[in-house]
Amino acid sequence: MKSLKTACEVFFWVDSTIVLYWLPSCPSRWKTFVANRVSTIQSTTGSCSWQHVLGESNPADLISRGVNPADIVNLEFWWIGPQWLSVSSYHWPRTVLPACDLSTMPESKGNVAMMSVAVAEPSLSARLFSRYSSFTKLRRSIAYWMRYLRSLRAAVQKTKPEPFESLSTPDLRDADLALCRIAQREMFSKELSKIRRNVISFQHR
Template sequence: MVSLKQYNEMPTKRRVLSDVAQLYDPTGFLAPVIISGKVFIQTLWSTGISWDTPLPKDLCHIWSKFRNDLGILDKVRVPRWLGMDATNRTSLYGFCDASQKAYAAVVYARTIDNDDKANKSLLTARTKVAPLKGATIPRLELCGALLLAKTICNVRKALSLEDTSVHLLTDSSIVLSWLRKQPVMLKPYIANRVRQIQQLTSLDLWHYVRSAQNPADCASRGVTPSELLGHHLWWSGPDWLRQKTIPFDQAPELQADERITMQSEERSRVLTFASSIRLQLITRRIDGQHIPLAQRFSSIKRLVRTTAIVLRWLPRYRHFRHHLVTAPEMDNALELLIRIDQSSAFPQDLRCLGEATNLSSSSPPYSHLTPT
């Protein structure tokens, strides 16, 4: 399965990249091993080593050990029959996980014959290297969940299993909490991925699994070839897949640090603030009628500038005391005007979003939040 030419010279970045590219594994059976090679390439890029410069001794030792152990993978044997036929019941189980190095998704097929005997098989796995900067573990866990959602859709389409039951599992309580929220309540990075997952999968498909029973854990952290050979959790999945009925674990309550992480990824709630000043600062009473400030200007630029000047009188914005209106002030004013207009046009919808409840199917924004 793995055959790499032996070299006598010191390895270089070009040679390392060539060797990793030769590890052809389209199904992902060897993902826990190959991800270590991908992570090593990322390490080489971060060091700034040129293409044909010999690797430093420490990196050379790590790579030589990894490369020499690859021959063990020739002993890997994978059953080709998945146990699927017209009389057996088939279901798919997907797992995802993330570490500082990478995130991964793995899918298993579970078939039950007429004698209620369960058979489980590894179908496919996918891994991606984590970015070097700006990625927290909760964000990477969410990326792993999105990778799993895409993978399970591809598997169902490739095997014509669109009507097969599916269960998706993660060991991140934060990810499960994010998936229950409306994307508009979250910051763009989280919202974009949550929206994609919600479009690809249904919320009731997602469950919690303990880290010790999550086979995607080894694919996100990497294992040696010798460890992969006898890795029962990777090749067969958790033991409870053999049970006739599977009781999924209850997700634990979020810890204090996890709640802080959740709050840091939510959009700032300016709606209450906007409502409180709408009638006080940006409207004018004329003959008993409230005239919105937006109706008193024919130019959006003048409207935003005037609103920015008005906001200078509020305690929240008193740090803006420049003679000229600055770009941040203009941005704050424009955001406030948009939120005020939204609160006037969609009061019921915003109330539902604030209470984390589902929007009405007759709501105008509903069509933009649901897949077409």
């Protein structure tokens, strides 16, 4: 094909309908033997047209029909093919392939079963408790964070910020309550949701 100097329309013929199902498909969907050959044919023939030819019209079948190789050179059919090939392509036999599930073909890799595993995100309390080696360090860290948030709120509201000093007993108690609320929201989320719905329902009555 590469040696052709004149641009022309090229047709290929094959007497196997299953090959016509293979060729337009992605090579990776077929088993290795077929995939390699489909890939080679696709890269070699490009967008050329592939058509089906009946065995009786296929010169390549002469040997399988018992014709003596020595006699082939004298057969017109071997050199020019079927008679309809010498007329306009408009009169050639038309190839219409019925719909087919390619995954059911013998050379198909078939459907690959896929399994997805959902990995649960660690809860907030789990991340907090795993981050600190002791509850004392955790509660003091939470207390400082709460103080920092209060100072940010004071800056936004333009109010007097808290004086910077050591953590007090109320600070640590607030941290304990905050940790309890986090644990309650995670361990009793359904119960809390029902309580909130009841409160909202009661407020609207």
